[in-house]
Amino acid sequence: MSAAVSPLAPKSMPDMPAIEGVAIATAEAGIKYKNRTDLLVMTFAADTQVAGVFTRSKCPSAPVDLCRQNLSQGTARVLVVNSGNANAFTGRKGRETTATTARAAANAASCGEDQVFLASTGVIGEPLDPARFTHLLADLAQSAQADRWLDAGRAIMTTDTYPKYATATVDLAGAAVTINGIAKGAGMIAPDMATMLSFVATDAPIAAPVLQALLSAGVEDTFNAITVDSDTSTSDTLMLFATGAAAKRGAPRITDAADPRLDAFKRALGDLLKNLALQVVRDGEGARKQVQITVQGAESDAAAKRIALSIANSPLVKTAVAGEDANWGRIVMAVGKSGEAADRDKLAISFGPIRVARDGERDPHYSEQATSDYMKNEEIEITVDLGLGAGTATVWTCDLTKEYVAINGDYRS
């Protein structure tokens, strides 16, 4: 396991302001890790609205099942997250653990069990003993403080090499509202898998159905547009909590997703989700380069996204980027294998500002030296124009290095 911080880590951490109605506490429960926090409790004011999107895996973890079930009810009072054990593929025992934890958390936060949300990340297939941490929940809920966002980001890390934060303050019909988010990402550890967790909170007074609409729309071009290795976790969880505390400062209660007063909030939320998603990619295992892939001229936006993900998930494209090789032949291959409409003889491909191919052939003006220099950058932009229609999409990934194989394959040898 590499202990070094990713070369793509942010150079500094943002100041994370308090969100009125959110309190945070963390603890060292010793679930798996030693000498670090591995338990996060976040409590929410009464009537806090909640929305969530979860893994599309057909084999989700027990906490994902519980969150999906409680979401229908629309309010949240407490979130409990542990790192070190994912409580996934743990069968009946897994359900018993989430039930026991939910009961303890509800007692700790004096709320209904259906107002509890849980997430777990770490080892899978290993039973998670709730007795390791349920006795801590009451004290944590009691002692939780509003200014602990940096602690929250650290407690949920697994093989992340840095904690991931983002914050924004935005105008909602004349009142300033704040959005804070934390994430943990694409790290894997024996015998685990990647799990992406992200929790976002705001003091804006936004009703749960609107919150859900905003989150579902916001995720499409952000968390659903990133890939490290095409592998989907059993536990991916992104939740958005709105305490509504800004109503006291005059923010209107929003009950319609089409309300034009939401526009600035929508944009800020989208930017914040993209910021967190890119931090996840930039902490991809073994990553040395961030790769942005834009597909234009596809038959539809959906087709463009499938082609972009086909390129982003291709081991041959990702190893070429690691080798600083502007290998457009592999991009043609990935376009071709996507199954979407493409006309070989209309394809144009650029690396950054350099067009290397057009009309299905090498661009005669393309400079090998300039392209080679461009590929030395830490952030690589690949643009593919299919020349067929108006569909566009952008996705992000990282390169595939020997370090990825070492992290995921070496630990037993």
Place this chain on the structure above:
Amino acid sequence: MSAAVSPLAPKSMPDMPAIEGVAIATAEAGIKYKNRTDLLVMTFAADTQVAGVFTRSKCPSAPVDLCRQNLSQGTARVLVVNSGNANAFTGRKGRETTATTARAAANAASCGEDQVFLASTGVIGEPLDPARFTHLLADLAQSAQADRWLDAGRAIMTTDTYPKYATATVDLAGAAVTINGIAKGAGMIAPDMATMLSFVATDAPIAAPVLQALLSAGVEDTFNAITVDSDTSTSDTLMLFATGAAAKRGAPRITDAADPRLDAFKRALGDLLKNLALQVVRDGEGARKQVQITVQGAESDAAAKRIALSIANSPLVKTAVAGEDANWGRIVMAVGKSGEAADRDKLAISFGPIRVARDGERDPHYSEQATSDYMKNEEIEITVDLGLGAGTATVWTCDLTKEYVAINGDYRS
């Protein structure tokens, strides 16, 4: 680039008998490689029947386009294959090259241009100058010999670490007929991509539509059930030629794919295709282990195959195998992400004879030591039982090692 022969290479080469009606010649045309053959000419007796299956890429190479076009006509007199340049993504120039080559080959073999079949493998995006080799075709067609199958296998190699051969002799209604096959596989070289080429010939008198039916059926559980890195070439080509020469020894002409006299031939052809396909996997870049993945209990055979390929293409599963880690958590993940029906709490997973998980939990009888010992084998068998239906499928892949990343990413650094 690794020059060492794959540790999974066959220990010996088969004797490749002559096929009456097939003659072979090879040459050093110097298209890209030096001091090795890179041009193969195979001529066929009059009325040789032909069938083919090709890449599903939406961006196929120019030779693939030509083969597809000529196939409708049903007979073949000459096959020309070059290594060193794939003539893919070469636009108008690519079509001019195949047209010029087809003309020269038709002259050389005294046949119609629509009886010519072409395949190219190597660099892509680089124009292939037909003048490099068209002047050699007449002499090669003239001097071709029946006993040159070993030469044929070598001339089509790119980054393969060994040539790939298979042969079978089988009874067709009382007459012995022979099937020979060669293949080249999953090697990639800057700035290239994997290309799978395979050519199979027989002296059995089988009509083209029957041949096509046999080949299309035979490919499903063989070449279409292998994956090295999920990347699909622009140039994948598998062709089957039947000279009919065995008719002179009493073999009946077969014009109906349902003819029961074909049964032994069908089985032998299937075995031969599987043999060649596994040789391709075993020469996967950086491969140290062959992995067989069998999915049982799926809703349908098609669902089983999609799940099996989801497992076989998962970088996390493949790196775990490289690390000799029986990481069943990653297999659950790959089942879950396939999109096919799965019930977490019914899943059972075995490595070889060792069941590591059942009913959605770790098998209580599972021995870590025995599993760890099993994973040291060169051939790993993974079985997943979904417990839902009767659908089954088996696919093959190799592990994902640092050598794969080195081969595909290091050459520019």
